[in-house]
Amino acid sequence: MSGWLVRRALQALLVLAIALTILFFLMRAAPGDPLARASENRPLSSAELATLRARYGLDQPVGRQFAAFVGGLLRGDLGVSIQYARPVTALLAERLPATLLLGGSVLLLNFTVGLWLGVRQAVRRGGLEDRSLTAISLVGYATPSFWLGLVLAWLVGVKLRLLPPAGMQDPLLDLSAGSWLKTADVLRHLVLPVLTLSVVSIAATMRYQRAAMVEVLHLPYIMTARAKGLPERTVIWHHGWRNALFPVITLFGLWLPILVTGSVFVEAVFAWPGLGSLAAAAVWGRDYPVLMGASLLVAALVVAGGFLTDVAYALLDPRVRLG
Amino acid sequence: VTAWTPRLTAVAALAMMLLASSASAQSSSGRRGSIVIVTGEQPTMPIPTLMEGTAGTIGNQELADQLFLRLAGLGPTLITAGDRGFVPLLARSWTRRDSVTLVFDLDPRARWQDGVPVTSKDVVFTMERARNPAIAPRLAALLHRITSVTAEGDHRVVFSFSEPYAEQLYDATFHAAPLPAHLLDTIPPATLARSGFISQPVGSGPYRLVRTVPDQFVELAANQDFFLGKPKIERVIIRVAADPDARINLLLSGQADAMDNVIPPLDNIPRIKGDTNLRLIPVPSPTVGFLLFNQMDPRNPAQPHPILSDVRVRRAITLGLDRQLLIHAVFGSYAEVPYGPVSSILWIRNGAPKAKRQDTEGAKRLLAAAGWQDSDGDGIRDRNGRPLTLTLSLPTTSAIRRKLGVMIQEQLRPLGIALELQQLEFPLWIERRTSGKFDIDFAGTVQDPTPSGLTQAWTCGGGTNVAKYCDARVDSLLDIAIRGRSKGNPGEPWFAALRQIEDDAPATFLYTPFYVYAVRRHYRNVSIMPGSSWILLREWSDAR
Numbered sequence: 001m002s003g004w005l006v007r008r009a010l011q012a013l014l015v016l017a018i019a020l021t022i023l024f025f026l027m028r029a030a031p032g033d034p035l036a037r038a039s040e041n042r043p044l045s046s047a048e049l050a051t052l053r054a055r056y057g058l059d060q061p062v063g064r065q066f067a068a069f070v071g072g073l074l075r076g077d078l079g080v081s082i083q084y085a086r087p088v089t090a091l092l093a094e095r096l097p098a099t100l101l102l103g104g105s106v107l108l109l110n111f112t113v114g115l116w117l118g119v120r121q122a123v124r125r126g127g128l129e130d131r132s133l134t135a136i137s138l139v140g141y142a143t144p145s146f147w148l149g150l151v152l153a154w155l156v157g158v159k160l161r162l163l164p165p166a167g168m169q170d171p172l173l174d175l176s177a178g179s180w181l182k183t184a185d186v187l188r189h190l191v192l193p194v195l196t197l198s199v200v201s202i203a204a205t206m207r208y209q210r211a212a213m214v215e216v217l218h219l220p221y222i223m224t225a226r227a228k229g230l231p232e233r234t235v236i237w238h239h240g241w242r243n244a245l246f247p248v249i250t251l252f253g254l255w256l257p258i259l260v261t262g263s264v265f266v267e268a269v270f271a272w273p274g275l276g277s278l279a280a281a282a283v284w285g286r287d288y289p290v291l292m293g294a295s296l297l298v299a300a301l302v303v304a305g306g307f308l309t310d311v312a313y314a315l316l317d318p319r320v321r322l323g
Numbered sequence: 324v325t326a327w328t329p330r331l332t333a334v335a336a337l338a339m340m341l342l343a344s345s346a347s348a349q350s351s352s353g354r355r356g357s358i359v360i361v362t363g364e365q366p367t368m369p370i371p372t373l374m375e376g377t378a379g380t381i382g383n384q385e386l387a388d389q390l391f392l393r394l395a396g397l398g399p400t401l402i403t404a405g406d407r408g409f410v411p412l413l414a415r416s417w418t419r420r421d422s423v424t425l426v427f428d429l430d431p432r433a434r435w436q437d438g439v440p441v442t443s444k445d446v447v448f449t450m451e452r453a454r455n456p457a458i459a460p461r462l463a464a465l466l467h468r469i470t471s472v473t474a475e476g477d478h479r480v481v482f483s484f485s486e487p488y489a490e491q492l493y494d495a496t497f498h499a500a501p502l503p504a505h506l507l508d509t510i511p512p513a514t515l516a517r518s519g520f521i522s523q524p525v526g527s528g529p530y531r532l533v534r535t536v537p538d539q540f541v542e543l544a545a546n547q548d549f550f551l552g553k554p555k556i557e558r559v560i561i562r563v564a565a566d567p568d569a570r571i572n573l574l575l576s577g578q579a580d581a582m583d584n585v586i587p588p589l590d591n592i593p594r595i596k597g598d599t600n601l602r603l604i605p606v607p608s609p610t611v612g613f614l615l616f617n618q619m620d621p622r623n624p625a626q627p628h629p630i631l632s633d634v635r636v637r638r639a640i641t642l643g644l645d646r647q648l649l650i651h652a653v654f655g656s657y658a659e660v661p662y663g664p665v666s667s668i669l670w671i672r673n674g675a676p677k678a679k680r681q682d683t684e685g686a687k688r689l690l691a692a693a694g695w696q697d698s699d700g701d702g703i704r705d706r707n708g709r710p711l712t713l714t715l716s717l718p719t720t721s722a723i724r725r726k727l728g729v730m731i732q733e734q735l736r737p738l739g740i741a742l743e744l745q746q747l748e749f750p751l752w753i754e755r756r757t758s759g760k761f762d763i764d765f766a767g768t769v770q771d772p773t774p775s776g777l778t779q780a781w782t783c784g785g786g787t788n789v790a791k792y793c794d795a796r797v798d799s800l801l802d803i804a805i806r807g808r809s810k811g812n813p814g815e816p817w818f819a820a821l822r823q824i825e826d827d828a829p830a831t832f833l834y835t836p837f838y839v840y841a842v843r844r845h846y847r848n849v850s851i852m853p854g855s856s857w858i859l860l861r862e863w864s865d866a867r
Binding site for chain 1: 354357359367368375376377378379456460461464516536537538539540542558560562563564565566568569570572573575576577578720748749750751752753754757779786787
């Protein structure tokens with residue numbers, strides 16, 4: 001097991017190094033001026049631009065910029081954002097909690113409600129509930145998140161005024177308010193973005209789970225379990241569901257990086273202060289240091305997704321051994 | 324599992340609704356005497372002398388206006404020339420020793436937010452940093468005519484200038500509000516941007532910074548000891564939502580009390596008018612949008628542009644466009660066609676001639692005189708086998724320019740001009756623009772309140788003259804206007820320069836919009852200053 005972990009860790013580092021190297025040079029090869037944002041409203045003279053280029057090391061050859069990036073990375077320093085003039089690590093750290101909260105809530109909802117509904121559909125295959133849920137899930141899957149977000153923000157936030165249409169917290173909430181109130185306030189703001197992102201993801205999980213479960217429920221060992229007189233709940237959840245989880249675990253591994261990158265539109269519509277909007281703004285402004293920081297995070301999540309999937313397979317299937 | 328899950332869900336939903344309503348009630352009670360302003364830009368570095376490069380944003384400037392007081396402020400006329408149109412702030416008065424020496428007497432009541440008096444040492448310290456090109460290259464360039472700033476006692480500051488000119492007082496007071504020397508003189512300039520002063524600045528303005536929640540909001544509290552009178556609104560929240568839909572939703576849902584940049588899109592206007600608790604306030608803006616004609620060949624910058632170097636073609640394009648119709652389509656009644664590169668914030672706009680109206684026949688005659696005829700009957704004019712085809716570069720990020728671009732294309736087609744739209748990603752558009760790789764650039768700039776800024780883009784050696792427009796007469800006229808040597812109407816030398824620019828047609832000046840603000844009606848004494856939206860917030864009151 002420990003040998004496997006060491007090998008996977010080395011593999012992960014190698015993948016990260018290759019991905020970051022490619023990204024670094026691709027970004028520099030792409031057309032566009034990283035100081036464009038500075039010239040957005042008040043154009044800068046060539047002398048001012050030269051000063052700024054020197055300040056951010058953009059006047060150096062690409063090879064030297066790469067060496068500086070690698071050197072900084074080894075010291076845990078991702079550089080200073082061109083757009084915000086602040087350390088990238090601080091910017092990422094500020095936005096990570098909001099992203100984890102939003103993405104984590106979506107994942108939680110997705111892999112509880114989605115799995116549960118998928119199993120219900122499989123158990124009631126062909127019935128009215130199955131057909132209704134199939135129709136609903138197809139509509140959900142086909143609904144663009146950004147459109148749904150706009151509709152929910154307008155309907156629930158503006159017309160009905162049931163929930164805040166944007167932001168992560170009420171700025172007027174008293175600083176001395178108790179932690180319960182503060183938590184409740186964040187939850188109020190969380191509902192609409194989570195709902196928006198979950199509709200599509202739950203629909204996808206339901207479809208995957210239903211298909212896998214339908215296949216499993218026809219296997220002979222399920223008939224054997226029923227013949228042994230086991231309660232139906234045990235047959236479905238202990239024997240059936242456990243073996244129908246593999247496609248969904250793969251899906252989980254794929255969903256993990258989307259936590260960061262997949263919610264850009266929804267973060268914008270709901271003014272959610274997450275990493276997605278930071279990364280999108282960095283792409284738009286060619287903010288190389290922030291882009292590299294965000295890419296590092298996404299690449300790490302991709303690697304972590306693969307790793308967690310492998311571990312989950314091993315835990316669930318006795319035939320899979322790590323080693 | 325089928326039995327308990329719905330019950331659990333219902334209980335969770337009920338608990339959340341209860342929590343949500345309690346949090347909502349708590350926040351509603353905190354609204355009286357406060358204001359939530361929703362805006363699109365996060366202030367990151369609202370510190371005078373540090374708002375350079377990427378930090379030179381409107382968001383930073385507007386927050387700095389609340390935290391730091393200038394020596395004097397622009398008056399309601401926004402006239403930047405002479406010494407009379409200004410309002411005393413940190414300086415209670417100013418006098419002239421001669422044509423190149425200005426003396427400011429500081430108000431002895433002025434205090435920093437930590438209680439320390441504001442002195443002449445603070446002004447000298449700030450101007451030293453502002454005039455240092457290694458610290459603040461843009462500011463240093465703007466202040467290059469100031470030769471020295473010295474203190475005479477604790478409350479008198481003397482500014483010396485290299486030459487007489489009309490905007491000495493403006494230069495001395497507008498660009499850099501004083502910083503507290505007693506807190507900053509031990510911090511090296513290079514490390515100031517990373518110091519604790521950035522997150523907890525101590526200013527002399529009507530509001531102090533309470534907290535910054537990144538990408539969400541900035542909270543300000545009234546400076547109880549503000550020497551010009553304690554602000555009536557105690558708490559100010561500047562809430563950030565980059566997306567225009569999110570901003571309007573916050574306003575219409577009652578989560579925000581005021582909003583800037585209501586348009587675009589134009590359909591926000593009827594939405595806000597539909598809410599009787601809100602009122603719309605249009606204010607002149609520092610923005611001007613124009614089609615910039617490249618004077619040089621983008622493929623060979625040493626050569627004149629094969630089409631646009633001919634002034635008749637440039638004039639024909641300007642005459643061929645119905646600019647009123649164009650701007651009405653995107654701004655409604657909240658914009659006007661400028662005369663020359665003059666935004667509605669510049670005082671020289673008042674009394675300036677009116678922009679020419681569309682004259683398609685005149686435009687056709689000019690093109691014909693320049694040798695452009697439709698010889699093959701394809702609807703596009705040509706000359707020596709070369710079609711009259713031009714490319715208009717514009718950024719994908721500007722919905723206004725995208726919409727106008729299509730309309731301009733349609734309006735030029737009947738004249739026999741084929742306009743190809745080249746929509747570019749923003750950084751790429753800037754790169755092409757600054758390197759002169761364009762035929763026509765759809766530019767939009769934000770101007771300082773001074774007309775002197777026109778020299779940057781419209782003189783031969785101007786630092787941002789990317790189109791290489793050069794007319795020695797314009798240079799000379801602008802120089803005369805800046806020095807303020809002519810007698811009579813101070814606007815007249817500027818109008819002469821504008822007439823020459825219009826005659827040269829280096830660009831088609833399309834629009835200068837009014838910024839439209841929405842504010843809840845229960846705020847009284849509401850006034851919004853062009854160019855610095857919320858600077859007069861300290862005079863507002865909340866009638867709830």
